[in-house]
Amino acid sequence: MTLEAHRVSWRRGGTLVIDDVTLCPLPGSTVGLLGPNGSGKSSLLRLLQGVSAPDTGRITLDGADLTSVRRRHVARTVATVTQHAETEVDILVRDVVRLGRTPYRSLFGGDTADDARAIDRALAHVGLTDKADRLWRTLSGGERQRAHIARALAQEPTELLLDEPTNHLDIRHQLELLALVADLPVTAIVALHDLNLAATFCDSVLVLQDGRAVAGGSPRDVLTPELIGDVYGVRARVAEDAVTGRSHVLFDPTPL
Amino acid sequence: MTRGRPLPRAVLGLVLGLLGLVAIVLSVGVAVTLGPADVSLVNVRDILLNHLALTDIPVRVSEDAIVWQERLPRALVAAACGAGLGLSGVILQSLLRNPLADPFVLGVSSGASTGAVLVGVLGIGGGAIGLSGGAFIGALAAFGFVLLLARFSSAGTAGVILAGVASTQLFSALTSLVVFAFADSDETRGVMFWLLGSLEGMRWDDVALSSGVVTAGALVCLVWARSLDAFAFGEDVAASLGIHVGRTRLILLIVTALLTATLVSIAGAIGFVGLVLPHAARLLFGQRHSRVIPATIVLGAVFMVWVDAASRVVFAPTPLPVGVGTALVGVPVFVLLLLRNKGRGRA
Numbered sequence: 001m002t003l004e005a006h007r008v009s010w011r012r013g014g015t016l017v018i019d020d021v022t023l024c025p026l027p028g029s030t031v032g033l034l035g036p037n038g039s040g041k042s043s044l045l046r047l048l049q050g051v052s053a054p055d056t057g058r059i060t061l062d063g064a065d066l067t068s069v070r071r072r073h074v075a076r077t078v079a080t081v082t083q084h085a086e087t088e089v090d091i092l093v094r095d096v097v098r099l100g101r102t103p104y105r106s107l108f109g110g111d112t113a114d115d116a117r118a119i120d121r122a123l124a125h126v127g128l129t130d131k132a133d134r135l136w137r138t139l140s141g142g143e144r145q146r147a148h149i150a151r152a153l154a155q156e157p158t159e160l161l162l163d164e165p166t167n168h169l170d171i172r173h174q175l176e177l178l179a180l181v182a183d184l185p186v187t188a189i190v191a192l193h194d195l196n197l198a199a200t201f202c203d204s205v206l207v208l209q210d211g212r213a214v215a216g217g218s219p220r221d222v223l224t225p226e227l228i229g230d231v232y233g234v235r236a237r238v239a240e241d242a243v244t245g246r247s248h249v250l251f252d253p254t255p256l
Numbered sequence: 257m258t259r260g261r262p263l264p265r266a267v268l269g270l271v272l273g274l275l276g277l278v279a280i281v282l283s284v285g286v287a288v289t290l291g292p293a294d295v296s297l298v299n300v301r302d303i304l305l306n307h308l309a310l311t312d313i314p315v316r317v318s319e320d321a322i323v324w325q326e327r328l329p330r331a332l333v334a335a336a337c338g339a340g341l342g343l344s345g346v347i348l349q350s351l352l353r354n355p356l357a358d359p360f361v362l363g364v365s366s367g368a369s370t371g372a373v374l375v376g377v378l379g380i381g382g383g384a385i386g387l388s389g390g391a392f393i394g395a396l397a398a399f400g401f402v403l404l405l406a407r408f409s410s411a412g413t414a415g416v417i418l419a420g421v422a423s424t425q426l427f428s429a430l431t432s433l434v435v436f437a438f439a440d441s442d443e444t445r446g447v448m449f450w451l452l453g454s455l456e457g458m459r460w461d462d463v464a465l466s467s468g469v470v471t472a473g474a475l476v477c478l479v480w481a482r483s484l485d486a487f488a489f490g491e492d493v494a495a496s497l498g499i500h501v502g503r504t505r506l507i508l509l510i511v512t513a514l515l516t517a518t519l520v521s522i523a524g525a526i527g528f529v530g531l532v533l534p535h536a537a538r539l540l541f542g543q544r545h546s547r548v549i550p551a552t553i554v555l556g557a558v559f560m561v562w563v564d565a566a567s568r569v570v571f572a573p574t575p576l577p578v579g580v581g582t583a584l585v586g587v588p589v590f591v592l593l594l595l596r597n598k599g600r601g602r603a
Contacts, residue, residue: 051495075498082496085489088355091543102486103498155497 002027003066003078003159003187008047008057017043018054019211025189025204027158030182032202032219033191036232040211041191042083045161048189050074075103079152080161081145087136094132096147097122100154122153126180142173149180162190166197175200199223199247207231220247229256269546276554280335283558287334287565288327292572295319304328331561333458333522334578336466338529338560340473340519342552344512345530346537347477350484350545351508352413358531359516362416362509363423365525367398368517369451370427373434377443388521395517398423403509412491416509453526453579455564462522473515474553480508481545488543528582529556532590539593559586 003025010018018040025031033041046052047059050066059066061077079100100122101115123129126146131139139147145165152160162181166174174194178201181188192198198205199219207215207222209231215222220240228236228249235252289295295303302313303323344359352361360366371394372387374380385393402419409415435444483504486494491501519526537551560582567581 049496051492070498071495071500072498075496078496080493080496082492085493087488087490088353089488089543090538091488095543096488099486099488099493099497102482105482 002060002062003048003189004060005044005048005054006058006060008044008054008059010043010047010052010054012043012052017211018047020057021206021208021211021213023048023189023206023213023216025187027187028185029203030188030190030201032198032205033189033208034195034198034205034231035208039208039231041208042163043211044208045080045163045189045191048159048161049078049080072103075155077157078159078161079155079157081148081152081163081165083163083167085148086144089136091136092132093128093134093136093139093147094119094123096136097128097132097150097154100151103155118154118156122150125153125184126150142169142177145169145173145177146180149177153184158186160184160186160188162188164191164193166192166194195223195228195249199249223247223249269550273550276550279554280557280561283561284328284331284335287331287561288323290565290569291322291327292569293319293322295323299323329458329460329463330455331564332463333466334455334560334564335557336463336470337455337519337523337526338533338556338558339553340466340470340515340556341526341530342533342537342556343470343474343477343549344516346534346545346548346552347484347508347512349534350487351505352417353487353490354413354417355535356531357417358527359512359519360424360525360527360530362402362420362513362516363398363427364395364513364516365451365520366424366427366431367401368392368395368520368525370394370431370434371397373431373439377434377439392517392521394427395520396513398427399509399513399517401426413505416505451525452577453524455523455578456575458523466519466522469515469518470553473511474549476511477508477549478546480504481549484508484545485543523578525579526560526582527579528586529560532586533559536590536593 005021005023007020007022008018009016009020021040021044023031023044033044035041047054050059050069050071053067061069061074066074097119098111098115101111101118104115120129123132126149128143128146128150131143136144136147149162149165160181165177165181169177174197178190178197181190182201190202192202202219204217205215205219205222206213207227214231215227223238225236225238228234228238233256235254235256237250237252239248239250240246241248285297285300289297289300299315299319300323302311302315303320305311306313306315306320307324341359345357348357348359348361349355354361368391371390371392374394375385375390376387380390402416402423405419405422406416409419483494483499486497486499494504495501516530533556534548534552537548537555541547541551563581563585564578566585567576567578570576
């Protein structure tokens with residue numbers, strides 16, 4: 001399965017939030033969506049998810065126009081972890097993960113053996129098996145984010161969209177979460193603020209500015225002091241880690 | 257994708273459903289024996305057999321009239337109201353993600369009172385549409401107003417709730433205006449009926465209408481139960497799970513509005529049931545809507561039948577307004593459930 005955006009533009013409330021963006025991720029890779037606040041990361045994820053349609057251009061799932069695919073079928077292939085997905089409902093962690101089976105449900109049938117297996121596997125994958133019978137509100141922020149990823153995995157997707165999944169997590173949980181995502185056997189498209197996390201975990205990155213794609217490619221090639229200065233308006237140096245060969249971005253607080 | 261065998265939960269669900277039905281039937285059966293004139297359970301059974309199975313067991317004519325013409329229709333309408341208002345409440349609370357939502361959150365009850373006032377006080381409709389008809393039309397007008405307002409707001413579910421508040425205020429003001437300007441004291445009392453709710457003088461056509469509408473509404477809502485589960489984390493997550501959010505919201509809003517409008521036009525705006533019974537069902541049976549919806553229907557029906565019976569009996573011969581009874585009995589029960597749940601949450 002491949003989920004691709006071809007020259008999409010989207011006008012939302014009079015402003016052009018996505019302007020002629022193309023994104024064709026390599027199957028199984030982890031793609032970072034970078035850019036400052038309001039650059040269009042979340043909007044692009046909404047289009048890829050199929051909950052909103054672009055004004056021009058096409059989002060395709062295996063070559064078929066996403067708007068022509070039934071929503072249930074999209075949800076069996078494309079899973080999303082949104083920002084701020086919270087609930088006041090007293091729901092068990094297992095039942096949160098179970099929501100991921102919604103696109104597979106028949107009208108009145110109960111849980112099938114397939115459902116039970118997918119739920120158990122998803123819980124095990126994110127390391128929440130022993131907390132499956134806890135109430136959602138008793139989980140920490142990192143555990144909640146992992147539960148959402150388990151819910152997404154229970155959808156058995158081939159494409160996983162994540163909108164700033166590391167928000168509000170401490171550094172250890174940020175690293176654990178992205179390592180988990182990068183190891184998943186899915187194509188992951190992750191909106192990220194932290195350039196070093198992107199450099200560490202992403203196979204490729206797409207940089208957005210005012211809805212336009214201004215750079216794309218491997219983090220090593222894309223994350224240069226010039227680009228960071230142009231897009232984020234901050235002074236930065238980029239160093240190469242002698243051990244891993246990965247880029248590290250160091251910021252300088254003096255204005256450009 | 258291969259499908260596994262359904263777990264035996266489905267069988268358990270069927271058994272629980274049957275138990276619920278038995279509980280409703282038993283409650284109605286016992287409730288009709290209660291009242292100023294005591295009728296024994298055996299006589300009630302004989303009267304029912306005479307009417308339903310066309311047997312010819314000798315019973316007293318006065319008892320037959322009391323049970324078949326008064327108490328039974330009343331108890332059945334009570335059951336339908338409890339079930340239907342509970343159902344509307346549970347749907348709206350989940351859909352709008354607001355634990356304070358109740359069947360009247362969309363302004364339906366104030367619309368009904370406006371409609372009743374326009375017919376009863378100003379004589380609009382020339383007698384062709386009774387008070388009930390006026391109430392029903394008023395309720396739908398209020399709901400239409402809500403949909404229209406919500407359509408022009410981009411605030412999603414919050415927009416629906418705000419539109420409901422606006423609608424409630426507008427139609428209450430219209431009612432007050434008409435009553436203040438034109439009504440005498442008798443007419444004012446008639447209007448109060450729609451504001452407080454009453455199960456006096458229910459007839460068999462009321463039973464047919466209310467139970468028919470509640471059954472249809474329950475079937476539609478059970479079909480959408482799965483989709484409602486997906487709303488727990490909001491509309492974006494529901495959409496990502498393959499739910500048609502806009503369509504689901506519109507259908508369920510229309511169903512609950514029709515349901516509530518019908519029940520209000522029959523028995524007035526009986527408070528408390530639709531707000532609290534869904535919470536009781538959730539506390540007892542968890543959050544899955546495939547369980548909560550049937551549980552709320554059964555609890556609502558049984559609760560309403562008993563409260564109505566009590567409000568007939570306790571201050572006999574003066575009947576207590578049924579809305580007063582629902583609150584007086586329901587609040588302590590609800591407090592107990594809350595305390596129990598708090599203990600469990602800490603453990």
